[in-house]
Amino acid sequence: MKIQGKMFAGFALFILVMAVIYGLWSKEPAGTTALVLAFCLCTMIGFYLAFTARRADNGAQDRDDADVADDAGELGFFSPHSWQPLALGVGGSMAFLGIIFGWWLLFFSLPVILVGVYGWVFEYYRGEDRTQ
Missing domain, CATH: 4.10.860 (DNA Excision Repair, Uvrb; Chain A)
Incomplete structure (x- = not known):
């Protein structure tokens, strides 16, 4: 970094x-x-x-002595089957089209964006941890 x-x-x-x-x-x-x-x-x-x-x-x-292979490995978890980015992309596109064609289109794009954000945030939420 x-x-x-x-x-x-x-x-x-x-x-x-x-x-x-x-x-x-x-x-x-x-x-x-x-x-x-x-x-x-x-x-x-x-x-x-x-x-x-x-x-x-x-x-x-x-590091100056590092090889390319030293940075190999797992970088993190990325959801392989999430539809939420598509919902956010469609909602964002509708919002920007609302700026062009009329502000009324924002009223239709806002629910799509909110559903996409809500779905992405809680995509892997399974409830409280009840291991006791």
Whole structure:
């Protein structure tokens, strides 16, 4: 994570320099604001990665003597049969179409989004643990 934090910090510095140059050269506020916001986002992500890297153990990407195989293994659990991302995608698409065609479409997209979020959060919930 240390490498990624340094990469985002360098990218944030580059964006800041470009924002200053763009702002002075073009005198256009929308693009300058977008670049400043991109700088803030990269700074936030870089700070988070550097902050987390100090508390987590070193990964294979942080060691100079590591091989590619050192990072192999289980990365976590990913649901193989979940339909909830599809519901969230359809609901999000309907919400963005509501911005284009009319705000009334948001009333139809909000229940789809809420069902998708509820289903994703409680997908593997089986009740209280009653092993006593």
